[in-house]
Amino acid sequence: MLLDHSTTGPGTAAAALPVPRTPVDAARPLRSVRRVPARRWAGRYSAALHALDVLAAVLATGAVLLAGSSPLTAGSPLVPTAAALVVAWPLLLLGTGAHEERVFGTGSDEYRRVGRAGFLLLALAALVSFAGQLELSRALVLLAVPALTVLTLAGRVAARCVLRRLRARGACTKRVLVVGRAGAVVDLATAVGREGYAGLRVVGACVTPDGRARVADALAVPVGGLDDVAAMAARLDADTVAVTSASETAAEYLRRLSWQLEGTGIELLVAPGLIEVAGPRLHIRPFEGLPLLSVEQPRFEGWGRLVKGGVDRAVAGTALLLLTPLLLALALAVRLDSAGPVLYRQERVGVNGRRFTMLKFRSMVVDADRQVAALQAENISDGLLFKMRTDPRVTRVGRWLRRLSLDELPQLLNVLGGSMSLVGPRPPLPREVARYDSSVSRRLLVRPGLTGLWQISGRSDLSWEEAVRLDLRYVENWSLALDALIVAKTFRAVLSRSGAY
Template structure:
């Protein structure tokens, strides 16, 4: 499939005739006693905590408004409007879906719901003030409501960070049964286990009879057939079913399964087979009543790229100016502690395969390249890279610099010169690029970055395939918002020295 094409939500239904014939020989989902999945206890506690914060924030906003108007005594319109703010704000957030379980922890729907509540409150306050000729202060309409919305968004972000940490530790997770063909099921199981912060714990799998033995050996969870879905859900107390794209889970099967889940409270998720494409590129569009998944082309040019380039250079210039004393101190330390140049220059491959010279503070001995062949057998990497957790070529000062990523600061000069970006894929070596296949070569469609998804996800601890997958995900789903998020998380990754050696 080429980017920009419109595909079926479950791509296998494009061959509906073949799939329907296959389904006649596939065990159908049996009707069983319907399990009842209530709201998980953590969801209620999380919602109550958010409501408490929202009441507190609204109270602070109301007190601030009344504090700026000492004459707003009980009985005045401003006083009652401030009291109403405390009551109405949490109600509006519940009404817009900001407390729905599905928005907790991931996606932008939660923030959109808060934004809708803030916009609605602002519109209602302005309309009522004008229509009823009430003497409402600008501090309430123009000041308190926007500030309350912003404060709630910041509170939601902090709560989400806490929730993702809990999920990474195995708490506050949904219990998931994965359904589909063996290979697709194993890929989804592996993905969910790697990204535990998503809050989906795989407790069972249901696959075709031909795949059952293989999945049982690898998955490490109970495995049933396609007709065992509801029985496993009831036995294991699962609250979510994730269906992968495969002919055995085509339209007829999926429709039957969805009917049997009616009234159970069990969530049904469908993986469209486009796991690396997300965000604004995916849209559900109905055509004559048929729901189709529209996949927009990734954008590698346009005004956002112009903004990105301008911000890259501006931030790099400012960082070089602010960090100048630290850069000088590091340079002097490198020079006096080991013989050789201060900067290490290495050829890397950038945008559209163009070579450039990447700069780093030298962290190894002078003849590090000549020693590489002798050490290659000790590499712990599983792909094209060379990795050693304790590399004898690294100097004592270089080890400290690497742990804190200080050796990469000269790359700000590359960013200022335009050969690199602040955020992007890892800059590859020419030898790596020579062995790229077609899919990996997509990393070269954007500038390499000083940091990226690989930097905030484990750095040198990542296996080769995972590092490539993260780079490709960035290329496919780039946005200014994603860049800002990666930069924010890079600070934490550097401070914790995660995967740095």
């Protein structure tokens, strides 16, 4: 169970939950709720991972043995050593929790456990060799262990892709009953539905009486009261009960609810009310036995930013050198296709509100900006942006450039100059920034990016609210690892052409 003691202000959607009126005997769990059976997909998925783990170990050790210079004989210590590695590897993965259902498809947490198993295997081999005074092959241990770790990670990535596709179709999911006040329940259920690959499916809700009609209309699921959680979870065959963020006054409710669910096999989760804050910023801190959720402040300075700036300039400079022939060819195509300059220059707002000139290959006619007012009726954006699926101002070459995002390559010069970063929020126009509220203005705390969460999540198909949410998530949870992940996913997003128009 995840513990949460985050506080919220009065009148928020995550206000205190009332204590249930029905008394519960704390000494014994509510046995009338039947145990939820384990989902078959989790067992099959774990078995498939075991097969991939053993295959990775066999391939890695076999390749090292075949490539070795020493001949394999009946008395050679290489064969039993290789066999021991094959046997030990799946067991270590089990020990590090790489086969726990809650990490399936999560990505970084699952990969971290595989890496931990690799380090443990190296340490175990060194310990056994020293303690038993064995002459283990250094080449076998030092080459096979990293190789099988990499192969296992590759297998996990492939399995995760398959699992996400299955979850997108509604398979391999957990049935979730959401509990709390109406506003917080709708927000949490919306977030769960938006992140479909997370494998959670809301099947019901339990809310206060005044919010039942609202939740039923918004979510189209069965709705019950706060006293009906255990019985409703059993009736809906729920795997998980998710309680929305609550203040200290609801501690008694959570304690009694945990007693009711004890022995049923139903997982109890507590949403911290900080959906956009995640990763290394959230920690459970015990104070005199009381678990508190610690939320670290986002860091916008320090060595990480220096490394990010150095990587940005190095990658941008290298990319400009390597892509020079392509850039020249694109410039020639733009010049021959329509009259006007090759590069389109536009004032944008960067970090801390500083303005800069952003460069792009021109993909529209020269007077495109002056035609916006005449085309306003065709605007499909629900926010501050102007978007059209079929924009008559786009040139023939420009439409092709936009589909492959090649029109944005000159922004590498902005990255090299320091006004932009490889990864960051979308660079806004001054007229957009003039209409920002205090929360949206947090997008300006970091440099805008050539790519970002918005780029890999749908680009122009995103609503204004969704684009802002993704930018703020990046600002709140920035890390070098997140940047690397976004860059890797950008190539897939560009090739898929999703949201490019």
